[in-house]
Amino acid sequence: xxxxxxxxxxxxxxxxxxxxxxxxxxxTKNRVPHxxxxxxxxxxxxxxxxxxxxxxxxxxxxxxxxLHEPTKASYLxxxxxxxxxxxxxxxxxxxxxxxxxxxxxxxxxxRRCIISSRTLEDVMPILTLEDLDICExxxxxxSRVLEVCKEIGIYNMDEVFFDGWAIGIDERFGFDRRxxxxxAYWRSSKVDNQYAHPLDFVVVIDTxxxxxxxxxxxxxxxQRVLPPQANHNFxxxxxxxxxxxxxxxxxxxxxxxxxxxxxxxxxxxxxxxHMHIGxxxxxxxxxxxxxxxxxxxxxxxxIFNRLSVAEMxxxxxxxxxxxxxxxxxxxxxYGMGFMTNPLKAGCDCKGAIKYLDAIISTGKGxxxxxxxxxxxxxxxxxxxxxxxDYRDGTVVCARDRKLVISQIITAxxxxxxxxxxxxxxxxxxxxxxxxxxxNVWPLYAGESAGPYGSQVxxxxxxxxHQHIFCLRVDPAIDGNQNTVxxxxxxxxxxxxxxxxxxxGNGFYCKKTPxxxxxxxxxxxxxxxSRTWDIINPNKINAASDKPPAYKIISRESPILLSKPDSLIxxxxxxxxxxxxxxxxxxxxxxxxxxxxxxxxxxxGWPANETIVxxxxxxxxxxxxxxxxxxxxxxxxxxxxxxxxxxxAEPVSIMLxxxxxxxxxxxxWVPPTTVDVDRVSKDLNKCCGxxxxxxxxxxxxxxxxxx
Numbered sequence: 001x002x003x004x005x006x007x008x009x010x011x012x013x014x015x016x017x018x019x020x021x022x023x024x025x026x027x028t029k030n031r032v033p034h035x036x037x038x039x040x041x042x043x044x045x046x047x048x049x050x051x052x053x054x055x056x057x058x059x060x061x062x063x064x065x066x067l068h069e070p071t072k073a074s075y076l077x078x079x080x081x082x083x084x085x086x087x088x089x090x091x092x093x094x095x096x097x098x099x100x101x102x103x104x105x106x107x108x109x110x111r112r113c114i115i116s117s118r119t120l121e122d123v124m125p126i127l128t129l130e131d132l133d134i135c136e137x138x139x140x141x142x143s144r145v146l147e148v149c150k151e152i153g154i155y156n157m158d159e160v161f162f163d164g165w166a167i168g169i170d171e172r173f174g175f176d177r178r179x180x181x182x183x184a185y186w187r188s189s190k191v192d193n194q195y196a197h198p199l200d201f202v203v204v205i206d207t208x209x210x211x212x213x214x215x216x217x218x219x220x221x222x223q224r225v226l227p228p229q230a231n232h233n234f235x236x237x238x239x240x241x242x243x244x245x246x247x248x249x250x251x252x253x254x255x256x257x258x259x260x261x262x263x264x265x266x267x268x269x270x271x272x273x274h275m276h277i278g279x280x281x282x283x284x285x286x287x288x289x290x291x292x293x294x295x296x297x298x299x300x301x302x303i304f305n306r307l308s309v310a311e312m313x314x315x316x317x318x319x320x321x322x323x324x325x326x327x328x329x330x331x332x333x334y335g336m337g338f339m340t341n342p343l344k345a346g347c348d349c350k351g352a353i354k355y356l357d358a359i360i361s362t363g364k365g366x367x368x369x370x371x372x373x374x375x376x377x378x379x380x381x382x383x384x385x386x387x388x389d390y391r392d393g394t395v396v397c398a399r400d401r402k403l404v405i406s407q408i409i410t411a412x413x414x415x416x417x418x419x420x421x422x423x424x425x426x427x428x429x430x431x432x433x434x435x436x437x438x439n440v441w442p443l444y445a446g447e448s449a450g451p452y453g454s455q456v457x458x459x460x461x462x463x464x465h466q467h468i469f470c471l472r473v474d475p476a477i478d479g480n481q482n483t484v485x486x487x488x489x490x491x492x493x494x495x496x497x498x499x500x501x502x503x504g505n506g507f508y509c510k511k512t513p514x515x516x517x518x519x520x521x522x523x524x525x526x527x528x529s530r531t532w533d534i535i536n537p538n539k540i541n542a543a544s545d546k547p548p549a550y551k552i553i554s555r556e557s558p559i560l561l562s563k564p565d566s567l568i569x570x571x572x573x574x575x576x577x578x579x580x581x582x583x584x585x586x587x588x589x590x591x592x593x594x595x596x597x598x599x600x601x602x603x604g605w606p607a608n609e610t611i612v613x614x615x616x617x618x619x620x621x622x623x624x625x626x627x628x629x630x631x632x633x634x635x636x637x638x639x640x641x642x643x644x645x646x647x648a649e650p651v652s653i654m655l656x657x658x659x660x661x662x663x664x665x666x667x668w669v670p671p672t673t674v675d676v677d678r679v680s681k682d683l684n685k686c687c688g689x690x691x692x693x694x695x696x697x698x699x700x701x702x703x704x705x706x
Contacts, residue, residue, distance in 0.1 A: 015364070016049055028264055034276060035086045038358070044090075046109065048366070052365070064092060067280060068090055087110040091105075102123055105117045124179075134210055142203075144215055162183065165326070172214065177209070181205075183202055193231065193437070195438065195440055198442050200224060220444035234644050253350050253351040260378060277376070281337035294661060295665065301660075303475070303476065309470065312416075313468045314328040317463060317561065327568045328411065329592055340373045341415075349406065352377060353377045358370040379401070384424055386398070398666070402423045406418060406420070414434065425657070426657040426660065428654070434646065456643040465636050467633040470591055470630065472591075478539050484533070486511070486522060487530065487533060489510075491507045492506030514621065521576070523578050532551070534549060535547040541659045546659045550656065554630055556652065556653070571592065571596075574611045579628065581627070633651055
């Protein structure tokens with residue numbers, strides 16, 4: 001039976017009858033799945049049959065079928081001490097017929113049995129792509145929505161589109177309804193940019209009962225407004241003759257000897273780094289078991305147990321109804337895995353590429369395969385190190401390289417490209433590029449876009465908003481007992497003119513260990529160039545006489561601008577600080593809670609504890625198994641240059657080795673050289689070169705005239 005490719009976004013869909021035909025494109029050498037590998041197509045379908053049988057084959061809707069990762073203790077026993085291989089388990093969320101209550105199931109894939117089942121009230125799970133389709137379908141078919149559209153001159157509902165959004169909180173409804181809000185747009189043609197034509201109303205729907213509950217019309221002094229009429233299109237068929245094809249020459253990236261990384265299943269090795277690449281419906285890419293070969297100490301050393309993007313928040317800054325409901329938790333409310341794009345060579349990634357498929361599930365419990373969901377490739381990264389001896393002219397220069405593990409998601413109008421980057425000096429960096437299309441609202445005649453937005457085109461208001469990402473780091477700096485130390489650059493306390501600071505130029509790094517979870521909620525300080533070290537206090541670097549560490553560098557750390565005790569401030573407690581440090585606890589993986597949709601954010605909610613609850617217990621985190629939660633991002637005041645499609649804007653956070661190695665760990669990288677004879681022949685073409693031969697001969701230095 002061939003897979004169905006029409007069910008969700010063109011992904012290949014496999015039911016239990018078709019699952020046997022799917023062949024894993026990336027099997028391990030021994031064909032045994034790693035304990036952290038995502039569930040296979042066959043495993044997803046087998047779990048579906050188990051769950052259906054457990055509930056007597058009643059009608060049900062599957063929200064999630066994903067790997068239930070082994071406990072950290074059991075996995076480390078397997079990884080580090082050759083212990084027993086953990087069972088393969090699945091975590092499942094279902095709605096039973098006629099219920100909006102979440103039922104959680106844990107099933108053993110290994111033993112083919114149900115381990116546990118429980119039903120939760122007053123929580124709502126992630127909105128899937130199928131749920132978002134329900135929003136559009138239901139809103140289009142509603143007679144009241146048609147009447148609202150007729151009032152502004154729209155009679156053909158095939159021209160009206162609705163972006164399904166989580167609603168946050170709507171006080172008019174309780175937890176007996178699973179809610180969405182649909183933001184309305186009009187298209188003048190099949191491929192028109194709908195975001196050029198926003199409509200002035202929002203629908204609220206019940207996802208499970210498939211009915212429109214309310215139509216919220218913004219209006220202006222009691223008047224409706226027509227959708228903006230000007231087209232702002234960016235597809236090639238619209239740009240056409242305006243493309244300038246002669247300005248850029250081809251730029252080809254080749255690796256004639258192939259890539260420098262190897263893979264065994266999902267275990268990757270590159271330039272001394274080793275790691276496991278996982279994937280799930282919520283976090284998307286998960287990188288585990290990050291370690292490095294120390295060339296000086298001649299041993300393999302652990303750095304991180306687990307890295308993932310645990311949450312992201314996009315709060316909008318217009319306080320008027322219904323815009324106060326626009327604050328998207330794109331991971332907790334929609335899931336990075338569900339929103340991930342199939343990637344294409346030469347467009348999303350360039351060079352010699354290794355792709356990994358992602359496997360998610362459908363509402364029927366089928367397995368959905370997202371082809372090429374993860375891209376792995378290498379890029380040149382500029383200078384690694386260089387020095388010129390001005391006395392004798394000798395030069396040494398080596399070029400850096402980076403390994404990039406990436407995915408791209410589409411969250412309605414926005415695209416987010418996530419790049420997990422490793423470089424030859426031992427650095428890990430998470431870079432996010434923001435692109436796609438601004439969320440816009442129509443401007444009424446005589447209305448100003450300010451102060452809570454910007455007019456990006458005639459009659460189009462793009463509201464101010466923020467993008468705040470949370471990187472979850474489970475560190476293992478030479479072991480699992482770690483401490484976080486805050487670093488602040490401060491001037492010497494000794495007054496100018498006194499002994500010890502006679503000329504007043506003294507400054508130093510003030511180090512403050514973070515000892516408890518309450519102290520572990522920290523903010524970035526530009527005044528002190530604040531960083532944090534994750535150290536292993538039980539080890540000492542022989543060269544520096546300091547503990548080995550990885551330094552957190554987070555300079556792009558906007559403060560949450562929603563006021564304290566506001567709706568967003570309560571729901572997005574994780575975004576109140578740049579860094580949180582917690583003691584490792586099983587099940588504490590998502591800082592805004594396991595169930596973010598329609599969450600209130602009130603503390604002490606047992607079914608949906610957040611990082612605010614975890615840190616209120618004030619536990620010791622010094623020399624413990626800890627987790628660091630790092631917030632970074634940007635505050636976006638839209639520009640005309642951001643419309644009709646945004647140039648990609650990057651933000652990033654970095655963790656760099658700091659006294660982890662005893663010397664530059666990239667000294668093994670050979671210097672970059674250019675043949676001296678070729679340089680000599682091309683002297684008339686240069687305006688200044690300095691090169692060194694592979695044997696280290698004196699460099700040729702020239703100062704050429706044009």
